[in-house]
Amino acid sequence: MLSLSYYLVLSAILFACGVTGFLIKRNIITIFMSIELMLNGVNLSFVAFAAKWHALSGQVFVFFVMVVAAAEAAVGLAIIIAVFRTRQTLNIDQVNLLKL
C-alpha cells in the first residue's frame, strides 16, 4: 500500500491547481471546473485519511461533498447558460453589473 503522504501530496497538487485556475482564468466555465478540481482534491484527502484510519465518516463526508458538487454543477451551469444568453460572453470580468 502506498504511503499516505503520496495521496496527500496529490491532493494538495490538485487543490493548488484548482486555486490557480480559479484565480487566473477568465472564463466562467474554466473557473467552475477549477472549483470542481479543488473539491475533488479535498475529497481525495478525505478518502485517503478514511482508508488510513479505517474511519467511515471520511467516506460518508465525501458522498456529501459529491452530492453538493452535483447540485452546484446543476445550478451553476444553469446560471452560466442564463448569463451567456443575456450577456453574450463568458468573460467573468465583464459580468460585473453589481460592481459600482
Added chain:
Amino acid sequence: MTPNLHLWIIPLLPLAGAAINGLLGKRFSRRTVAAVALGFCGTAFLMALWIAAQFSSLSLPYSETLATWIRSGRFSVDFAFYLDQLSLVMLLVVTGVGFLIHIYSVGYMWEEGGYYRFFSYLNLFMFFMLTLVLASNYLLMFIGWEGVGLASYLLIGFFFLRDSAAAAGKKAFIVNRIGDFGFLIALFLIIQHFNSLDFQRVFAAVQPYAPEATGAGFLTAIALLLMVGACGKSAQIPLYVWLPDAMEGPTPVSALIHAATMVTAGVYMVARSHMIFERAPSALTVVAIIGTLTAFFAATIGIAQTDIKKVLAYSTISQLGYMFLACGVAAFSAGIFHLMTHAFFKGLLFLAAGSVIHAVGGEQDMRRMGGLRKKIPWTFGTMTIATIAIAGIPPFAGFFSKDEILWRAYEANWIYWLVGLVTAFITSFYMFRLWFMTFFGEYPGHGEASHGDDVAEWRAGAPAPHTSASHGHGHSGIHESPKVMLVPLVILAALSFVGGWVGIHHGFDNFLAPVFESSAVAATTFQGGAATQARQEAPGLETTLMVVSVAAGVLGFLLAFLLYNRKPELPARIAASAHGLYSAVANKYWIDELYAWIFVKPLIAISGVVFWRGIDQGVIDATLDGSADTAREVSDNLRHMQSGNLRSYAGWVAIGATAVIAYMVWVGLRTP
C-alpha cells in the same frame, strides 16, 4: 400635639418670587417686579411672624419631613425642616431684615438696569438662606449653603460689565469653595462615624462622647473642618479676603448678604453644631483664636480705609470675629445674640451708607464727603443710632451683645477679653471716624448752588439724569433718599435701639437655653475651675467689665472726635510719622498681594505650563488626536483592499490559507 406648621412654604415663597421675576420679569414694569418680589418675601416674613406668635404653644424641637431624598442602605437623607429656638431667631432675622432690605432696594435700584434680575436674585438668595436655617440635616443645609454662595456670586457681579465686579464675584466664589471643601469633608466624616446627617440623630449620637481632652479625636477633626467651612462663608482669617471685594455689589446686597444674613451662616452652623464643638475643646480654642484675631486685624484695617463701604466691610469681618470668639468660648447664645443685633445695626449701617452714596451721586470715597448731616437728616439720624449701637454704648443693641461676649470671653481667658476690648475701642474709633468724615466738616464737592433746583425737580418725580452707566445715581445735587428707602432705615434704627433689650437679665440666653443646654456643662468641664470661680465673682466683675467696655467705646468716640473733627490735619501727620505701620494698615497688610504671590500666581503658572500646555494639550489632546490620526491613516491604507475585485479577494483568501497552513506545518515540525 403640635399642629403642622408647613415650614416648607417659607423657603418656597421667595423661590416662587424668584422664578416669576426671573422668567417673566423682563416683560413686567418695575412696579410689578417690585410687587412680586415684596409680596412673596413679605408673605414669608408674615408666616415667620405667625410661627413666632404661636411659638410658646409648640412642642420643640419641631420637625417635618417633606420627602425622601436619598436612601442608600441604612443611610438616608430627607427633605426635612427643623424648627427650634435657634432656627426661629435666624428665621425672623432673615425674613425680617431681608424684607426691609427688599423694600429699600425698590428705591435704591429704581434707576438701574436689570431691575427684575436684581429682585429675582434677591428672592433666590432668600430661598437658599431660609433653606439653610430651616434645614433638618447637614446636607439640606449644605444645599442652602451653596445656594447662598451662588446668589452672592450673582449679586456681587450684578454690574457684570464692570471688570472689578465680575472679578470680585469670582473671588468670592472661589474662596468660598475652599471653605466648602472643608465643610464637605466634615460631612463625609459625620456620615462615616454616625451614618446619618440628620441633626437630631447626629447630636444624639454625639451626646455620650466625653470631651476629647487631648484633642486628637475625630470629633475635633469634624469640628475643625466645619470651622474651615465657616471661615469661608463668614469671612474669617485666613479666608476673609473675598468680603471687602464683595462690596462691588449693589449696596442693598452688601447689607443683606454681606452683613446681615449670609455671612452669619458660618456662626449659625457652628452654633448648630455646638454638640460637636463642645466635645472638641481644642477645636473650640481654634475657633476662639481665629475669631479674636479676625476681630482685631479686620478692625485695624478698617481704620485706614477711605471707601465708606470698605470700612463697613472690615467692620463686618471684625464683628463676625466677635461672634466666633463667643462660639469659641462656648457662649453660643451670646454669639447668636450678637448675630441678631449685628444684623440690625450693620444692615442699617450699610443701608444708610447706601443712602449717603445715593445722595452724593455714587461717590463712595469718604474724603469727598463731609457736612452732610443737614442735607440728609434722616440718613444722618439713623446712621448715628447704628454707629452708637456698633460702638457698644448703652442702651443701644450692640452694647448688650458685645458686652455679653466680652464677659464670657473674660471667663474663658482674659487675653481674649483684652483683645476684644481693644477691638471694641478700635471699632468705636473707625465708626465715628466714618461718621465724622461723612456728616461733619465741609462738603468738598459742588455746593448749594446747583442743589436747589435739582431737589425740586426730583421731588416732582421727574426722572433724574443718568451720568454713570454702572452706578446710576448721577444726580448733581445732594438730596435725601425717597421714603421707600427711609422707612427701612427708621425701622432698623428702632431695632438697633431696642434690639438689645431682650438680652437684659439673660432673657435671650434663657430663650436659647433649650438649644444650648449642654453648653454650660461643657464650658465648666473643659475650662475647669476658672470659669466656676469667675462666675462666683460674676456680679461685681460683670459690672466692672461693662464699665470698662463702655469706656473703650467712649474713648474711641473721643479720639475720632479729636482727630476728625477738632484737628482734621492731625491724622495725616500721624500717618506720616508712622509711615510703615500706616501703609501696612492702609494696604490691608498686603494680604491680597501675599495670597496672590503664594497661591494665585504659582497656580496660574503651574496651570499654564503643566496643566494646560503639559497635561491638557500634551497628554490628553495628544492622546485623542494621536489615536484619531492613527485610525485614519490605517484605514486610509486598508481602504485599498476593498477593491471590489472578486478575484483579488480570492487571492487574499488563498494567501491567508497558505499562511495558516504554513504556520501549522511549522508548528508541526517543531513539535516532534
